[in-house]
Amino acid sequence: MNKLLRTFKRCAAAGAVILAAISLQPLSSAQAAPQPVVGGTRAAQGEFPWMVRLSMGCGGALYTQQIVLTAAHCVSGSGNNTSITATAGVVDLQSASAIKVKSTKVLQAPGYNGKGKDWALIKLARPINLPTLPIATTTAYNSGTFTVAGWGAAREGGSQQRYLLKAQVPFVSDASCQQSYGNDLVPGEEICAGYAQGGVDTCQGDSGGPMFRKDNAGAWIQVGIVSWGEGCARPGYPGVYTEVSTFAAAIKSAAATL
Structure with a gap:
């Protein structure tokens, strides 16, 4: 294989x-x-309140109420980016009470080349009033x-x-x-x-x-x-x-x- x-x-x-x-x-x-x-x-609902689902098919966690910590390989680079939607506040992605916020900027780990250094930050358009991790x-x-x-x-x-x-x-x-x-x-x-x-x-x-x-x-x-x-x-x-x-x-x- x-x-x-x-x-x-x-x-x-x-x-x-x-x-x-x-x-x-x-x-x-x-x-x-x-x-x-x-x-x-x-x-359970509220068990891990800082969990975030990202629209490109990745997960993340609230580092601050306006910044999500995720993996570098989930994003395509650094700079302004309004294409990502973060879903938070629910365990059921289809819940009507889901909080959805667009991204504004992405920062991929400096020097990331596909091996190691696999972290990135996503800034959201507004803070999400939930606990951080x-x-x-x-x-x-x-x-x-x-x-x-x-x-x-x-x-x-x-x-x-x-x-x-x-x-x-x-x-x-x-x-x-x-x-x-x-x-x-x-x-x-x-x-x-x-x-x-x-x-x-x-x-x-x-x-x-x-x-x-x-x-x-x-x-x-x-x-x-x-x-x-x-x-x-x-x-x-x-x-x-x-x-x-x-x-x-x-x-x-x-x-x-x-």
Whole structure:
């Protein structure tokens, strides 16, 4: 199987979204066949109030009430951009109470070239009066069990989910992750999470969404941004996330310019 087909950024075409947990048969010479969704459950309304759905088929989180933190590969560059619609405030994308706000500007991570540095900021036309998700500024929380959430595909190549789903994934060390991905992984800029046996993972359409956990005070803190993986939820291939703490200072500086 061609590596380009197996390893992909976890974005989706416009109109497609994420899930947070799918199970696949082991790899073979042909594309692995998808199995029923496992491991994900519906998030409750208001459980993750800073979650954002972006119209290009990605996720994100409210960094401030007017700036969304997402993945660099979800956007096409930096500058004025009024083409993106952010949907927030609901777990049901079809809810009449959904808050929808257009973008005004995009800032893609400086130096992004498709490997590492997978973060971007989207400025909205107006603030959204919802809680924001603080980002980790040190590696102190780069361990343990993380939560992921999104509206993306329930299988590789699948269509969007209407309701926000959530799942938990355990930390995977750089050394272990490199056994799966070799030099494709950028240690120090990326963090991995998932089960050795597979079955729970982010997938296409989850790109840009947050990976988060509780801090020492019991509050949610973002430690990762959904970036890429080999297939979805495949045994031996954890999800790869942008390591937020590495870029915390750069993100703060960039946000101040928007």
